[in-house]
Amino acid sequence: MLKQIKTPFTEMMGIDFPIIAAPMFLVSNADIVSEASEAGGIGTFPALNYRPLENYAAALKEMREKTKKPIGLNIIVNKSNTRQNDDLRIALDHGVNLFITSLGNPKTVIQEAHKNGAKVFCDVTNLDHALKVQDLGADGVIAVGAGAGGHAGPISPLVLIPWLKTRLNIPIIAAGGISHGSMIAACMALGASGVSVGTRFIASKEANVDQAYKDAIIKSTPEDIVMTTRVSGTPAAVINTPYVQKMGTDLPWAMKVLKDHKLTKKYMVPLIHLMGMKSLEEAAVKPTWKTVWTAGQSVGLVEEILTVREIYKKLISEYEESVNNLNQLGIK
The missing domain is CATH 3.20.20.70 (Aldolase class I)
Known part of the structure; x- marks a missing residue:
């Protein structure tokens, strides 16, 4: 060694x-x-x-x-x-x-x-x-x-x-x-x-995360990782859970318009970050139907x-x- x-x-x-x-x-x-x-x-x-x-x-x-x-x-x-x-x-x-x-x-x-x-x-x-x-x-x-x-x-x-x-x-x-x-x-x-x-x-x-999160890391393959803008407004890699599939991987049209507009961007970006953080907090410490687990493609070798x-x-x-x-x- x-x-x-x-x-x-x-x-x-x-x-x-x-x-x-x-x-x-x-x-x-x-x-x-x-x-x-x-x-x-x-x-x-x-x-x-x-x-x-x-x-x-x-x-x-x-x-x-x-x-x-x-x-x-x-x-x-x-x-x-x-x-x-x-x-x-x-x-x-x-x-x-x-x-x-x-x-x-x-x-x-x-x-x-x-x-x-x-x-x-x-x-x-x-x-x-x-x-x-x-x-x-x-x-x-x-x-x-x-x-x-x-x-x-x-x-x-x-x-x-x-x-x-x-x-x-x-x-x-x-x-x-x-x-x-x-x-x-x-x-x-x-x-x-x-x-x-x-x-x-x-x-x-x-x-110190929920056992279900750890199990998902072990069971997932690189093909189970998808990119979503729903968590923070910028592309983030997450495990493609049923909830992620249900909510989709793109920001709703109205939120995207507000995020990109120069007059509303400074208000919308922190709001999207806050919403994403709340989703991640719930998912990391307890399994819920709103499960958003961040992970990279390297899950395939864990x-x-x-x-x-x-x-x-x-x-x-x-x-x-x-x-x-x-x-x-x-x-x-």
Whole structure:
């Protein structure tokens, strides 16, 4: 078993393995974060998983009691998140080491995080956005490709990672469709410095979600994942449950018109986000007929519920086997 995988990302963060336990809405918790970091990777969580702010601060305190190793936080940086400044301040007070920004301008997070010596990686789905955040001083990007759970990008990782690599001077983390060590090896071959793994950790013993959600992850195939705009207004990957089939995957015509109109957009976008969050909250903690479970195409290779540390061990073992198999092919 490998003791370490050295990449620019692991050296930057002071960790052993370039595997982020991705920040997943309503799934990532103190146990997943701390166990991922203790396993040699880095655990992360969305700030909005904990409400109100007192619960968020308490969660960070708990994580810091469970591990002294680097931990990470995801902050939504668009205007709909009125909490973002408080989320940033409290995280810095608790010594968060890695910030992952989504859906907006990361300038403030980059400036403030760097004052504390923390690193900032920004979610991107194309080269234009990646170049903008690099110019703002981001330490790296999370390349969210097709196959990811939640808000997936439209471009195949086979194209996205090498494309970003042609113009970026900062590390690239591959995200989307990764649940097996061979996929990690493939991403590294494409030029990634690490990977962000989400869906695999839903089927972990530490995930505090309903058993039906975990069972759905194990039973689903890549063909069971569909894209819907009903959750947040932007395309998100979910398991195609009967409820998802019933409600459809597109926003109702009237909501779409209001969302796209310049005079009503700023009111409609937060409303759609709120409605989607409520649906996800109900589905994650109890099975209801309104079941909306986010997941990526990598469900096809998730076959059992393991602890977070067991998942890390398995991913690293699979990665090592894949690299050894490639080495045996040789170059003649």
